[in-house]
Amino acid sequence: MQTVKMVVTGPFAAGKTCFINSVSEIDVVSTERKISSEAERIKETTTVAMDFGRITVDDDLVLYIFGTPGQKRFDFMWEILSEGMLGFIVVVDSTRPETFREAKGILHTFRAYAPTPYVVAANKQYLPDAWTVDDLRIALKLDRNIKMLPCVATDKESVKGVLLELLYSILEEMKAG
Amino acid sequence: MALKGNLRDFSVAQLFNLINLARKTGTLTLEGPDQAAWVSFREGKLIYAQLGSEDGTLTGVLAKAGKLTPRQAKLIKTHAPDKSDQELGLMLINAGYLSQKEILASIRQYVLDIVFQLFTWTDGYFRFDGDVLPPDDRITIRIDLENIIIEGSRRVQELEQLREEIPNLDMALDFVDRPGANIRDVNLNVEEWKVVSYINPKNTIRQIAKANKMSELQIRRIVYGLLQAGLVEIVRPEGMPLPPQAQRIQPLDRQEGASLVNRLIQRIRSL
Ligand SMILES: Nc1nc2c(ncn2[C@@H]2O[C@H](COP(=O)(O)OP(=O)(O)OP(=O)(O)O)[C@@H](O)[C@H]2O)c(=O)[nH]1
Numbered sequence: 001m002q003t004v005k006m007v008v009t010g011p012f013a014a015g016k017t018c019f020i021n022s023v024s025e026i027d028v029v030s031t032e033r034k035i036s037s038e039a040e041r042i043k044e045t046t047t048v049a050m051d052f053g054r055i056t057v058d059d060d061l062v063l064y065i066f067g068t069p070g071q072k073r074f075d076f077m078w079e080i081l082s083e084g085m086l087g088f089i090v091v092v093d094s095t096r097p098e099t100f101r102e103a104k105g106i107l108h109t110f111r112a113y114a115p116t117p118y119v120v121a122a123n124k125q126y127l128p129d130a131w132t133v134d135d136l137r138i139a140l141k142l143d144r145n146i147k148m149l150p151c152v153a154t155d156k157e158s159v160k161g162v163l164l165e166l167l168y169s170i171l172e173e174m175k176a177g
Numbered sequence: 178m179a180l181k182g183n184l185r186d187f188s189v190a191q192l193f194n195l196i197n198l199a200r201k202t203g204t205l206t207l208e209g210p211d212q213a214a215w216v217s218f219r220e221g222k223l224i225y226a227q228l229g230s231e232d233g234t235l236t237g238v239l240a241k242a243g244k245l246t247p248r249q250a251k252l253i254k255t256h257a258p259d260k261s262d263q264e265l266g267l268m269l270i271n272a273g274y275l276s277q278k279e280i281l282a283s284i285r286q287y288v289l290d291i292v293f294q295l296f297t298w299t300d301g302y303f304r305f306d307g308d309v310l311p312p313d314d315r316i317t318i319r320i321d322l323e324n325i326i327i328e329g330s331r332r333v334q335e336l337e338q339l340r341e342e343i344p345n346l347d348m349a350l351d352f353v354d355r356p357g358a359n360i361r362d363v364n365l366n367v368e369e370w371k372v373v374s375y376i377n378p379k380n381t382i383r384q385i386a387k388a389n390k391m392s393e394l395q396i397r398r399i400v401y402g403l404l405q406a407g408l409v410e411i412v413r414p415e416g417m418p419l420p421p422q423a424q425r426i427q428p429l430d431r432q433e434g435a436s437l438v439n440r441l442i443q444r445i446r447s448l
Pocket residue numbers: 010011012013014015016017018019043045046047048068069070071123124125127151152153154155
């Protein structure tokens with residue numbers, strides 16, 4: 001039995017847990033806690049250690065999808081989670097510019113851990129305050145060759161689309177490399 | 178479509194960069210500490226700026242630049258109140274009082290003075306409106322944003338840089354174990370010594386700051402200095418648990434990799 005993994009990362013409340021939940025065949029094994037800090041109380045719970053989803057491919061291949069905790073004080077987990085990953089997805093809440101700087105930082109940190117392919121999911125794209133994909137690309141200083149994909153983390157088809165784009169990038173890099 | 182937010186999260190430099198790269202046309206409204214400002218752009222070039230209730234008419238601009246005396250400015254205001262800036266400009270040029278070059282240089286300086294001030298605004302609401310441009314009668318200029326961004330950024334870089342250098346205050350510090358890196362040989366000031374005395378893999382940077390009643394900027398400055406001097410390094414705090422699922426997974430060889438990725442693709446398509 002072989003296991004491979006992908007990592008879903010991004011700032012606090014970007015939609016990482018929802019993203020994994022939309023495609024995982026098991027309920028996401030999530031370490032959610034009630035939020036105690038006032039500053040971060042824009043929702044009720046947050047992921048504290050990681051999310052853990054699974055997609056069984058066939059009898060001898062399983063894909064694990066790990067979600068990182070979004071709160072800064074847990075980012076010592078990132079290095080551990082990113083070890084050996086096939087690629088990663090950075091989820092960004094398109095409606096919250098206050099998180100873009102952090103998203104950029106996360107992106108660079110993960111890049112440093114492992115030079116694997118990645119894509120950026122511009123989540124909550126259809127909310128009225130969402131920044132456009134083009135503006136987001138500039139805000140995040142994203143290279144032209146990195147895919148930035150509009151996304152709705154609560155929608156399975158949308159999440160599938162993002163995962164597939166990442167896999168296409170991985171495949172391309174394998175062929176090129 | 179929305180391009181709005183707070184300068185805390187998306188700085189003036191970042192906004193200008195976005196406007197430049199996206200070649201935007203319109204007006205950026207910024208709400209600063211005690212007044213608002215409006216900066217207009219055409220196809221990503223800076224064309225106009227207005228600060229609070231300052232007199233941004235040509236008369237006001239030339240008075241500020243010292244090209245008109247306050248008395249002259251007042252005379253123009255009373256005798257030609259309805260003249261547009263463009264008409265007034267032509268009048269001054271035809272009268273041989275000022276050259277076109279001088280007028281444009283004064284406007285340029287006026288706009289730049291405002292814009293550089295804005296870079297120090299690090300908190301406040303902003304909004305970009307694509308359909309708003311300065312009043313028709315104003316003389317607009319055309320300045321590339323790149324140099325403005327560079328110059329303006331110098332003025333606000335410090336904290337931002339420090340945050341990037343030290344992204345996480347919940348990490349701990351430890352002394353570097355390297356010949357020649359002896360903390361006792363270095364000249365440290367009192368504040369630095371206070372920090373050094375708490376350095377230990379058990380204490381997070383945040384805890385050290387708290388113990389010394391230091392602000393975020395203070396602790397970051399000191400830690401940055403110690404890091405740069407090669408005296409300390411950032412380490413994961415002792416006693417942090419590792420998750421069971423996060424074992425090492427073997428990297429793939431390429432041939433096997435491609436077939437594996439294809440299987441994943443098939444599977445996800447079929448979900
Ligand atoms: N409208 C909308 N809401 C979304 C979408 N994705 C996530 N949300 C909401 O955004 C909030 C945050 O989602 P989570 O999945 O908990 O975010 P997270 O990234 O796991 O958050 P942390 O673990 O705390 O970092 C929740 O209230 C979700 O219901 C989306 O695509 N559209």
